[in-house]
Amino acid sequence: MVDILSTQVALLLFESIFCFLSAILCAMKSSRDKKAKIVVTILSIMAGVLLLSEFFFYVCQGRSGQAASFGLHLSNLILFILCDLFLIGILTDFRVVLFGGFSIKKGQPCRKRSIFIILLSISGMIMVIISQFTGLYYTIDETNTYHRGDLFPLSVAIPIFGMMLLLSILLQYRKNTTRGRFLVLLSFIVLPVAGFVVQYFLYGFAYMDIGIALAVNIIFIENIVYQNRQIRIAERTDIRTGLANEHSCIEWIRARKAKKEILDYAAIYFDISRFSSINRKYGANTGNRVLAIFAESFAKELAPDEFLGHQRGDQFIAIVHKKNVDSLLSKLTDLRVEFTDDTGKECDVHLSVKAGVYEIENAEVSSEDVINYAATALDHASHTASDHSVVYMTKELMDTIEEKIRFEKKIRKALEKGEFHPYYQPKVNSRTGKLCGAEALARWMHKGELIRPGEFIHVMERNESICDLDMYMLRTICRDISKWMEEGLDVPPISINFSRRNLADPDLAEKIDKVVTESGIPKKLIEIEITETVDEFPLSVMKTFVDELHKRGYSSSIDDFGSANSSMAVLREISFDTVKIDKGFIDHDQDKDLTILDHIIKLALSIGLKIVAEGVEQETQVKKLQSFGAEVIQGYYYDRPMPEEKMRERLQDPQYKK
Ligand code: C2E
């Protein structure tokens, strides 16, 4: 026969350890809801202490000696105090779940009942202390045996009365929480009360404590489940619009694929046109509100088995039935959104979108690719001037994209294999006919074919590999120069193109300096050419770069001056050494263009800049430029870009006969 006392003692010990472990887990778990975390941790600790005291109570009862007597007194005191203190603990948990916080300040719901429960709990604890001296609740005799006192029923009635008040709060505000959480809170009343009642009549087993501990266990488990669910919801939604995010879009598509329904659908990836102007006009907060209202009103247009998600910024994705695409797109041409701005004024805006559509035709396509294809179609739609344009992802478009990706890969490989080489195009002083510099231009030797920059630079600029190419060119050019110098040749400054993309790197000047210094060539032989940047970076970024170059002893030139973007601000703000006049300017021979060219040259010279005229092919152009004061010429008139061996020959004979 199993001894009932030993079973009970083991059970109490086991339960108390469980409660302490729960408390540790709960305290360590990172949680969004700090208040719930604190309450559940404290409740678990209290339950642990309660059960441990009960454990000691049974261990000490009936044993003789001082220690047993002390243990029995102490464990009983803690037990009775905790029974009352639990009222405050449960109240706090109820308030956090039902009202979102502990506070019982003026204006908070159920304030009076809550204060009453706290007072009840405190008076209960005072009674326990009084009974220590009077034996009202219980006495402990000289054989260390526990006896209920005359007022023992009061010690049970106080917590039960408090529980009933808590029940009234819970029932009144049950709508404030979910059914599941309501039941959990209800168990916190039912289980201990049932324990109290049973124990009252069936003395000798700790039903009440077990009831409390079970309730704490339930709360702990529910809390963990609830928080995990909250975290999952947060992972799947965008805070600004409350819409599903990309993660849940991927899951949604996966679910449709699993049900073999995906071929009925099309993805519409859309971007609100000129949304930044709304952000600028009304501020980012209102902008977010407009996005949320827009999303809400568009979501109403969708069928229940269609999906709307927020991607980033003002971009959304809808996965809809193919047959609904046209009607939805037409709704997106003009969607009116009404909102109140930060000052409380009623406003409205008409929004229109650019969209990319991908009609799913292959059930094997991955969720990520569904999004990618629609996004790429949008990318193409974005290049159109109209505020509302739609591009469908077609087989042809897909082929061009894949071709582009293949080409990009090929270029990266070529870079690794060292298939790029500098060609050098001389710069000549047209008065003396003497070679005075050269520009290095990249050439790609691929399977015996020479590929010019026009075919690869723009691709490399798009995927940033241009920065690797420019540094690679710099290293190769430094090597060529040092070789020429070793051969005793008189090397003039060589200019190297650096794409504007490089400017994103704040250490660019330092990196250039490191390469040049390590090669051991004089710094004055390297000049950095850079095109103007109004569109991408503020002028200050380019100014800092040019200043950093100067500090380290390098010169710089502004390339393609006079082509689309150039502005006087660049000349004024940035201390370039040289201006390279764009070929386009030199090709025009109308009076107006020539007058402008004349003035630009005079202006540049007057502020101490050097001039290089690019793309000069004819003698008449040379003469004209000379008359304007531009002497240094780079163009087919003198030489085409040439490989290193040819350039070496040119350096050996730097005098042109023309
Ligand atoms: P760019 O810097 O303006 O270089 C001058 C371009 O004009 C070169 O074209 C050159 O071959 C061409 N050119 C020179 N004289 C004449 C002429 O008299 N007539 C005609 N029709 N063209 C002439 P290329 O070599 O095809 O380079 C094109 C552009 O590619 C360059 O324009 C430059 O912006 C870029 N590029 C070349 N190499 C590199 C490089 O290593 N890095 C970077 N970032 N860009 C480079």
Ligand code: CA
């Ligand atoms: Ca250039």
Ligand code: CA
């Ligand atoms: Ca140029």
